[in-house]
Amino acid sequence: METGFLQLFLVSLIEKLPQLLWAILVFVAGFFVAKWMGNTAVRFLNKTNLNQTLKRLGWAETLAKLDLSLDAPGFFGELVKWFFIIIFLMISLEILGLPQFSQFLGKVISYFQNIFIASLIFIIAVFLADFSQKIMVAVLEKEKITYSRLFGRVIRWIIWSLATLAILYQLQIAPTLILTVFIGFVIAISLTIGIAFGLGGKEIAAKILKELEKKLR
Structure with a gap:
């Protein structure tokens, strides 16, 4: 009984192996793309002197009271990075034939759009x-x-x-x-x-x- 179950599992795994490899490849590539996009957003916002402007407006002192440091470009860079990570994760789950999970991530991405507009x-x-x-x-x-x-x-x-x-x-x-x-x-x-x-x-x-x-x- 256990041998039959193991054989069935191995056969199913072999059948799904190409999809699994593609899903892993897409996610790994997407991770590096997301990281690059996040770093690009940080570099762009650093050029706008966003941190310096926030310091002039008193945000540094306010955040210091909460034991937080002021790094607005880093925060928005993380948002951009995770947005693309979730997109590529959703694509990977679609490749694996897991539409329920990808639909949930689709809703997360939809809310991310609201976060981006709020950030803007x-x-x-x-x-x-x-x-x-x-x-x-x-x-x-x-x-x-x-x-x-x-x-x-x-x-x-x-x-x-x-x-x-x-x-x-x-x-x-x-x-x-x-x-x-x-x-x-x-x-x-x-x-x-x-x-x-x-x-x-x-x-x-x-x-x-x-x-x-x-x-x-």
């Missing part, structure tokens, strides 16, 4: 927040406008708040709630600005407008 939103927000704050402060300080640095910080935090909501929505984390919060946040900002210029911040707004008027004369 984060990277854009990093540079947009830094650039907007610098421009706002530089322009207002050049014109000797009061509260220039305050306005710079406000612009930066508005961008980060909107980006955070967009990232959570993209990751499908309570999307209905996030969309509601996003709309409410935009309305709140609009009302705050309106109230600031209409009531509570009337004197500040008048002072800023008066300074601008003097500069434009």
Whole structure:
């Protein structure tokens, strides 16, 4: 009985051997491709000075409190690498005739797309927040406008708040709630600005407008 089972197993293994070899070859080749793609992503992001920009925005100190080091290019490089590893693993499982596992990995890859888009939103927000704050402060300080640095910080935090909501929505984390919060946040900002210029911040707004008027004369 045991001999018959062993013979059946060996025959099945020999029949599947070409598929097994192809699956291993595809996965090994895919692993090196994934590693190369990850390293390429790291080199590209290093050229953009992403880490330096994050340090200027205070991310290094925040992560240090959590005993984490700042390495944004390395993090995104790992995402890229694992994305391609999963793709080649899915192909290997298809070769072996295991569609259930490959279908599961297909769902994982679909969610990876959301992670990539969320990562892209984060990277854009990093540079947009830094650039907007610098421009706002530089322009207002050049014109000797009061509260220039305050306005710079406000612009930066508005961008980060909107980006955070967009990232959570993209990751499908309570999307209905996030969309509601996003709309409410935009309305709140609009009302705050309106109230600031209409009531509570009337004197500040008048002072800023008066300074601008003097500069434009």
